[in-house]
Amino acid sequence: MHPGITLPDYLDVLTIPTPFPVGPVNIYLARGDDGLTLIDVGPRFEPAQEALREKLTECGYRLSDVRRIILTHAHSDHCGLAGELAEEAGAEVFSHPANFSLLANYADERERWLAFYAALMQEAGMPPDQIVQVDRLRRGMSRYMTPVRPTATLKEGDTLQLGGEEWQVLHTPGHSGGLICLYQPQRQLLISSDHLLRDISSNPIVEPPEQEGRERPRRLVEYMRQLQRIAELPIELALPGHGPFIPDVRDLIARRLAFHDERARQIAKLLQNGARTTYDLTLSLFPHLDPVNRFLAVSEVIGHLEVLELQGEVISAVEDGVRRWQIGPSPR
Ligand SMILES: [Zn+2]
Incomplete structure (x- = not known):
């Protein structure tokens, strides 16, 4: 090797x-x-x-x-x-x-992390049945850890x-x-x-x-x-x-x-036609993913949106518990 x-x-x-x-x-x-x-x-x-x-x-x-x-x-x-x-x-x-x-404190921390991910996926706009699937799969991974x-x-x-x-x-x-x-x-x-x-x-x-x-x-x-x-x-x-x-x-x-820059550019381009949720953006970038990979993909898109936000290229607002992103100058 x-x-x-x-x-x-x-x-x-x-x-x-x-x-x-x-x-x-x-x-x-x-x-x-x-x-x-x-x-x-x-x-x-x-x-x-x-x-x-x-x-x-x-x-x-x-x-x-x-x-x-x-x-x-x-x-x-x-x-x-x-x-x-x-x-x-x-x-x-x-x-x-x-x-x-x-x-x-693996067991307690695991619960805190799972609750955090469920709330984050909800805010990202992931449908509830998929949040349940992600939670179940991530829970199953606990057996590989003591x-x-x-x-x-x-x-x-x-x-x-x-x-x-x-x-x-x-x-x-x-x-x-x-x-x-x-x-x-x-x-x-x-x-x-x-x-x-x-x-x-x-x-x-x-x-x-x-x-x-x-x-x-x-x-x-x-x-x-x-x-x-x-x-x-x-x-x-x-x-x-x-x-x-x-x-x-x-x-x-x-x-x-360069790969991360390119991905951020792709996301910024997707936002040119109006505000979208993280989940919606994730589906446009990665249409065919199983639940665990979809979770990882949403996580990655959140990362790119935060980079763009820091660069003052996008802004977001939460409405009815779901965050929507759009092109816009930093409110600062
Ligand atoms: Zn690792």
Whole structure:
């Protein structure tokens, strides 16, 4: 899968199956004097668990050799297994503080998030029967996750030792608010998680505010900012959370940013004939989607509308519980 590329000798990639359309997840194994570190662990899914055990055995290790687990973000394909694994291995669990409540209080947080999404989809103009379907499907995904209580924080500017080398923690919110990348400046290596994938444009999924009453974060706006920031770093190779390694980081980021610009232009054009709901715009852009993908598409369109709003190109107003967008100068 990664022809002609060699990683530092203390680092391995383990590719683990997931039950999700995204396909397998890449987790990274770092050997050090203080034992093994896993960067992400995969979902709570029998084939994933088996694959992880097998691959550790192939490398000459057992689960109990894992001393540290680093979770790049709180999505179940990356961290669903962490609770069981940390307990079995007695490992420390590191993550960004923005992931803590979802990781540790999964059941309660899940309910808060589902209620938030139902309200957001309603405001977007999604028909009630589809909101119910989305809710049901998202609920079903809970089985791939067990709660895990992180024991230590990793924040922007922190450093950690992997294989005796110093890696920097970069907080890159966008795809998820708590997402971190790890950067090794001498080798110019970036463990990019889902911030940068070669074959998929990472969807910056709308998320509720960390605390009720606060403003909802603009994930696509943040995501594009964080892509630009990564493009300024010298990077020889990015090691992503899914799919092949990425040697041409700057080119890929330029393509991603152009793609998002183009999509925003398409949406602005659709609004030229009058005000529309987010759901209506989503159907025009993506007419044939199943409920989960329609949810992701609505989330993406919300992101683009927020970018356009920030640029002063569109405005919106809520009427009878549904938000309508139109071309117009910023009211500010
Ligand atoms: Zn993710």
